[in-house]
Amino acid sequence: MIFKQYGGIYGYRRIRMVIDRKYGKRYNLKRIRRLMILLGLKSFIRRSNGYSTKTSYVNIEENILNREFTADKPNQKWVTDITHLKYSLSHKAYLSVIKDLYDGSIVAYKVGYYNNNELVMETIKAALEANPGATPLLHSDRGSQYTSREYRLVTTKAEITRSMSRVGKCIDNAPVESFFGHFKSESYDLKRYKSFEELVEDIDRYIQFYNKERYQEKLNSLTPLEYRDQAVA
Incomplete structure (x- = not known):
């Protein structure tokens, strides 16, 4: 046969x-x-995985931010995303950040070995702890972490308004992509990291520099945190 x-x-x-x-x-x-x-003959190569994507939970939100990348006060609008990085020969790490559109400051970030829900939830937790009482609009792409049940529950509990980019429209989240671009061109791409710890140390150093020392013309030649301090003074 x-x-x-x-x-x-x-x-x-x-x-x-x-x-x-x-x-x-x-x-x-x-x-x-x-x-x-x-005859009951069925090949065992490339069988269906059971259509898990049809039955799994996916929460999609409207693009409420709608490319309005300015804010009137701190903690009014946040944007978030994850970028993947490498260390040693080919080991991967992931940087999750939340950026405030008022002053461009990075209000929270986490680095992890895995691009998973835990990384995102820890980032949100850090942002809320650093900014008690904040109830911002939080804009993301449609990655699985942001469309998950856990993300919806955590943001709802914190009274955060969710917003998501449209499919294939990375410009809908341009401000956070801009930060990743600055980090990579001004720091990450200029170095080779031997270990995860060395990568994290450099990320810590760069974000401190970005928030406290990197002057920005659109902020009247102030750093993000200097501009932020003016709002609460």
Whole structure:
């Protein structure tokens, strides 16, 4: 039998091709498929994974921010995202940040080995602890962490308004992408990190520099935290 001859890896399409070539005819594909079903013949290569994406929980929000990248006061609008980094030869790490659109400061960040829900939730927790009482609009992309049930529960409990970028529109979250670009061009891309700890240390150093020492023309030549301090003075 042809199915057994090829070790069970051929589905009905390839079985049809083998039969056609062997007998010099053109057999009906649906007939081959129907006969294989009747005989219980099913290839074990590239089977369906059960359509898990159809049954898993996904929470999508509107793009409430709508590219309005300015804010009237601190903690009014936050944007967040994750970028992947490397250390040693090819080990991966992930940087999750939350940026305030009022002054451009990084209000919270976390570095982890894994790009998972825990990394995002820890970042949100750090941002809320650093800014007690804050109930901002928080804009993200549609990554699995941000569309998860856990993210929805955590943000709802904190009275955070969720906003999400449209599909394929990375410019909808341009401010946080801009920060990642500055970090990589001014620090990360200029170095090679031997360990995870060395990478984290450099991220700590850069974000301190970015918040406290990096003057920005759009902030009247002040640093993000200097500009922020003016708002609460």
